[in-house]
Amino acid sequence: MGFKSIAIDGPSGAGKSTLARQVAQQLGYRYVDTGAIYRTLGLLALRRGVDPEDSAAVTALLRERSIGLRYEADGLQHMYLDGTDVTEAIREPEVSRYASGVSAIPEVRDFLMEMQRDLARRDNVVMDGRDIGTVVLPQADVKIFLTAQPEERARRRCAELQARGNAVEYETVLRDILVRDEKDTSRAAAPLRQAPGAAVLDTTGKTLEESLQMVLDTAKKGVGA
Ligand code: DC
Secondary structure, X not given: OOOOEEEEEOOOOOOHHHHHHHHHHHHOOEEEEHHHHHHHHHHHHHHHOOOOOOHHHHHHHHOOOOEEEEEOOOOOEEEEEOOEEOXXXXXXXXXXXXXXXXXOOHHHHHHHHHHHHHHHHHOOEEEEEOOHHHHHXXXXXXXXXXXXXXXXXXXXXXXXXXXXXXXXXXXXXXXXXXXXXXXXXXXXXXXXXXXXXXXXXXXOXXXXXXXXXXXXXXXXXXXXX
């Protein structure tokens, strides 16, 4: 009771996770990366050889209860699968495709929504995702829709993957982003869209510092910090 929440939604590569993490740090809030939860389920499907579009098979995976989420000493959210830390492994491009597939299944969304709401009941949170302001936390104190042009998002994603030692082609990353945008916005279950009352912030052409300032100003105003 009485905890504050800041919802940050938007397409992949708009800078949500970097900015949400920094805003959380500055305000002393907990950062909840909901995409990481979908990614962990995607990785589980990949490892078990389950088709991410097969809703019965994916829903059965949820019943295994092999997905874990823990805040560690570094203050950050770590994801576990069968007891192993998969926080890094879930960033692989193949896992992104599986995550997008499983996230279109309504039973998956219902199940994971409870997990997300539970986190917001226990702490002040900055939560990022696709449907946080629209579905998961419609009563959030602050709602932000963070966006940037696809080409810029692809450039950023490329740099991020390359920094992790992943040799990726810009064209491939851009194509993946466009396909995922289309899937995420056109799916029937909780499609990506702006929440009513959300502040729309565009980070195209902005430096990280400029973007952070913009998000932080909006967030602070909303929570009265
Ligand atoms: O933000 P991300 O790239 O880590 O998200 C991975 C996938 O999960 C993406 O395809 C959209 C989906 N997702 C979702 O449907 N709802 C959320 N709240 C977060 C992510």
